[in-house]
Structure formats: C-alpha cells, structure tokens
Amino acid sequence: MRNEDICRIAQALKEIPDHSLELKEYPGPNRESGRLARTLSVSADGKGRVSVYQVYPGIQLSLLCFLSEQAAFRHPASPAVLEVGHCRAGRVGWNMKNGTSVYLGSGDLSCHSAVCCADSVMTYPMKYYEGISVSMDLETLADCLPGVLSDTVIDIRKLREAYCKPQKSIFISSCPETEGIFLPLYDLPEALRLPYFQLKIQELLLFLGRYVPDQKTVTKYHSEQTELIRQIHDQLTKDLSCRFTIEELSRQYLINTSSLKEVFKAVYGLPIASYMKEYRIREAMRLLRETDESISSIAARVGYETQGKFTKSFRDVAQVLPSEYRKQRRQASR
Structure with a gap:
C-alpha cells in the first residue's frame, strides 16, 4: 500500500x-x-x-x-x-x-x-x-x-x-x-x-x-479460497475498531489457520498482522489529513487501545509522529 x-x-x-x-x-x-x-x-x-x-x-x-x-x-x-x-x-x-x-x-x-x-x-x-x-x-x-x-x-x-x-x-x-x-x-x-x-x-x-526457467511455477490457489480470503479482508477492514484473531477467523470461515495465512499473504502481499497494521495507519493518515479529530480519537477509530501504541505504530509505518504528519500536511495544503 x-x-x-x-x-x-x-x-x-x-x-x-x-x-x-x-x-x-x-x-x-x-x-x-x-x-x-x-x-x-x-x-x-x-x-x-x-x-x-x-x-x-x-x-x-x-x-x-x-x-x-x-x-x-x-x-x-x-x-x-x-x-x-x-x-x-x-x-x-x-x-x-x-x-x-x-x-x-x-x-x-x-x-x-x-x-x-x-x-x-x-x-x-x-x-x-x-x-x-x-x-x-x-x-x-x-x-x-x-x-x-x-x-x-x-x-x-x-x-x-x-x-x-x-x-x-x-x-x-x-x-x-x-x-x-x-x-x-x-x-x-x-x-x-x-x-x-x-x-x-x-x-x-x-x-x-x-534464461533457464526453473521448476518453480506460480503457486495456484482455488478461486473459492481466494474469494474466501477477500471476504475475510472485507470483515477485517470494515470496522477497524474491531480486532479478530486468526483462530476466530478460521472457525468463522471454516478454513484452517495455515491456509488462511498462506493464501492471505499470496493475495495481499503481506502477512495478516503486517497488512492490517499498515492498513490501519493509512486510514489514520487519511483522518489526520481530512478531519479535526483528536489523535486519541483517531487512534481508537483505527483499533488502538492506547495513544502510545498508536503513536509507535504510526511512526513505524509513516516515519513521523502523528502530530507532525498532520502539521506537515496542513502546511502543504496552504
């Protein structure tokens, strides 16, 4: 992303x-x-x-x-x-x-x-x-x-x-x-x-x-599997204030945990935890740009229990603090 x-x-x-x-x-x-x-x-x-x-x-x-x-x-x-x-x-x-x-x-x-x-x-x-x-x-x-x-x-x-x-x-x-x-x-x-x-x-x-093609070909998945993964993705991203464990998703969608993790990474390019961390922070970046909500409120909306955990994740992804990101974007839009 x-x-x-x-x-x-x-x-x-x-x-x-x-x-x-x-x-x-x-x-x-x-x-x-x-x-x-x-x-x-x-x-x-x-x-x-x-x-x-x-x-x-x-x-x-x-x-x-x-x-x-x-x-x-x-x-x-x-x-x-x-x-x-x-x-x-x-x-x-x-x-x-x-x-x-x-x-x-x-x-x-x-x-x-x-x-x-x-x-x-x-x-x-x-x-x-x-x-x-x-x-x-x-x-x-x-x-x-x-x-x-x-x-x-x-x-x-x-x-x-x-x-x-x-x-x-x-x-x-x-x-x-x-x-x-x-x-x-x-x-x-x-x-x-x-x-x-x-x-x-x-x-x-x-x-x-x-070039000499090796025996490794593109890994193929059943289309039903990838459609199931897209449904799981939609559930994960629909309400970011909610969090789901892999075990919960496995039981809900009747797919074993190893297949869930493997096919999700194949479709979306990252493990579920890494993907969702980046997805939450990208949504937080949008909210910081487009709203006047407090940083603590935005943190809760994208699924972080504390502002401290949110700030650390935000800095990992955006390489800047949330407050500084908002300040930079507002200065750039003037």
Missing part, C-alpha cells in the same frame, strides 16, 4: 470518469496496426486506462493503469502467443478459466501462452494496479526477428517450448535484470515511447532466450 503509487496512478487517471475504461491503440512505425482482439470491462467502482502499442509485427506492448478491483480480459486462446506480464505497483491476480487463481507483486514477471489467460479476470486486491503486458506471436517472430536480433541465434521454437506450456505459467521473481528492462518504460514522454519499446523488446527476447 505505497501511498506514492496510489497518488501517481490517481494523477494519471484524473481525466477519466469513474466507472469507465479508456482503451487506445497506437500503430507501429509503418502505421501498421495489430488486431486488438480483446474486450475489457472494469468493475463498477473503478476506472482504468489501457494503451496498446504495435511495437513490431507480431508484438504488442500494453501499458495498464487501474484504480479498480478487477478487469475482465478476453482474447483468442492462441498457443503460439507468448504473454509476458510485469507488475510495477499493486498486486495482480488472475482468475483462470480452470477455476484457479495466481498472484504477482511489484517487480514480478509472469510468462505463459495466451491459452492460460484467455477469458480470465484480473483482480487487483490493493484496488490499484500499474503494469505492462507484452504479447508476442511466436509464429510471426519465427519468420522475422526484429532489429538486431535477426543476426542472433535466438531459437523461437525453444522459447515456445519453455514458456508456452499448456495451462502452466512461469514465474520470475523481481530481479535487477528484469527491472532494468521494464522500469524505464513507464514514465517516458510519448515521443520516446515507441523507440524505447523497440529497444527493450529486443532486450526482453535476449533475456528470455538465455
């Missing part, structure tokens, strides 16, 4: 009305346009933008930006199309059509064939998301590799064998090399986007061509 990420995404989407999605497609350097054979819908309480660039023949790069809880993506289930996803901010989960769910966090990479994610629902547990999706038609690339890659020994057949396995996603944890490929692509001026995309797509192909 990084406040700077939320602020950046909100600023990027400020011109888009609530409950709407802006979808733009940009042609390639020779004005060729790829077939964007997908329809998207955004949940009723959200909004988003998808900008699709035709980088090379057979290769599209999409910039995704959402303030929403989910978006439905539909596209052809082509076994020859490799989908590579990068998460910059928030968390993203796919509810696959086979009844399972997988989740990625900031910096993580997923690679799978279009068969895996056709007619899938992407969920955003943090209610915000920023990422990149690259679609590569490997049959087209087999005939013509882009740019300087035409003189390399990249074997497209091996790429397909490694990354387009039926109903299997390859998970690559955040690392300097993949971050070096994707992070420079997010905040570029419009005039520089296409040339940078072309350079970095070639770098991505070189990386995938020499």
Whole structure:
C-alpha cells in the first residue's frame, strides 16, 4: 500500500470518469496496426486506462493503469502467443478459466501462452494496479526477428517450448535484470515511447532466450479460497475498531489457520498482522489529513487501545509522529 503509487496512478487517471475504461491503440512505425482482439470491462467502482502499442509485427506492448478491483480480459486462446506480464505497483491476480487463481507483486514477471489467460479476470486486491503486458506471436517472430536480433541465434521454437506450456505459467521473481528492462518504460514522454519499446523488446527476447526457467511455477490457489480470503479482508477492514484473531477467523470461515495465512499473504502481499497494521495507519493518515479529530480519537477509530501504541505504530509505518504528519500536511495544503 505505497501511498506514492496510489497518488501517481490517481494523477494519471484524473481525466477519466469513474466507472469507465479508456482503451487506445497506437500503430507501429509503418502505421501498421495489430488486431486488438480483446474486450475489457472494469468493475463498477473503478476506472482504468489501457494503451496498446504495435511495437513490431507480431508484438504488442500494453501499458495498464487501474484504480479498480478487477478487469475482465478476453482474447483468442492462441498457443503460439507468448504473454509476458510485469507488475510495477499493486498486486495482480488472475482468475483462470480452470477455476484457479495466481498472484504477482511489484517487480514480478509472469510468462505463459495466451491459452492460460484467455477469458480470465484480473483482480487487483490493493484496488490499484500499474503494469505492462507484452504479447508476442511466436509464429510471426519465427519468420522475422526484429532489429538486431535477426543476426542472433535466438531459437523461437525453444522459447515456445519453455514458456508456452499448456495451462502452466512461469514465474520470475523481481530481479535487477528484469527491472532494468521494464522500469524505464513507464514514465517516458510519448515521443520516446515507441523507440524505447523497440529497444527493450529486443532486450526482453535476449533475456528470455538465455534464461533457464526453473521448476518453480506460480503457486495456484482455488478461486473459492481466494474469494474466501477477500471476504475475510472485507470483515477485517470494515470496522477497524474491531480486532479478530486468526483462530476466530478460521472457525468463522471454516478454513484452517495455515491456509488462511498462506493464501492471505499470496493475495495481499503481506502477512495478516503486517497488512492490517499498515492498513490501519493509512486510514489514520487519511483522518489526520481530512478531519479535526483528536489523535486519541483517531487512534481508537483505527483499533488502538492506547495513544502510545498508536503513536509507535504510526511512526513505524509513516516515519513521523502523528502530530507532525498532520502539521506537515496542513502546511502543504496552504
């Protein structure tokens, strides 16, 4: 729940009305346009933008930006199309059509064939998301590799064998090399986007061509489990003055404690206690900005019995005392 990420995404989407999605497609350097054979819908309480660039023949790069809880993506289930996803901010989960769910966090990479994610629902547990999706038609690339890659020994057949396995996603944890490929692509001026995309797509192909996927794949959970965890999350965050133990939640929702802790961390990126501590303090920060309530009253509203415990937790998360935070925000708004 990084406040700077939320602020950046909100600023990027400020011109888009609530409950709407802006979808733009940009042609390639020779004005060729790829077939964007997908329809998207955004949940009723959200909004988003998808900008699709035709980088090379057979290769599209999409910039995704959402303030929403989910978006439905539909596209052809082509076994020859490799989908590579990068998460910059928030968390993203796919509810696959086979009844399972997988989740990625900031910096993580997923690679799978279009068969895996056709007619899938992407969920955003943090209610915000920023990422990149690259679609590569490997049959087209087999005939013509882009740019300087035409003189390399990249074997497209091996790429397909490694990354387009039926109903299997390859998970690559955040690392300097993949971050070096994707992070420079997010905040570029419009005039520089296409040339940078072309350079970095070639770098991505070189990386995938020499990377050896290990046997670790994305952990999949039954969609019923992740839906149960979202219900638990809603209960935990509905009234922050109330606290629940893991044992109480386990009995109430008929889920064993180890599964509860494991799936909650997979969906929301943090253990329950750490997540709720940060959630309570973020809500306290909002109340300090927007109300004149006393610090002791705010502490009670977000579930702290004493102002001393609240102040310590606030400083752990915000790196500043509550009184100083309120003073800083009011001075900044003048």
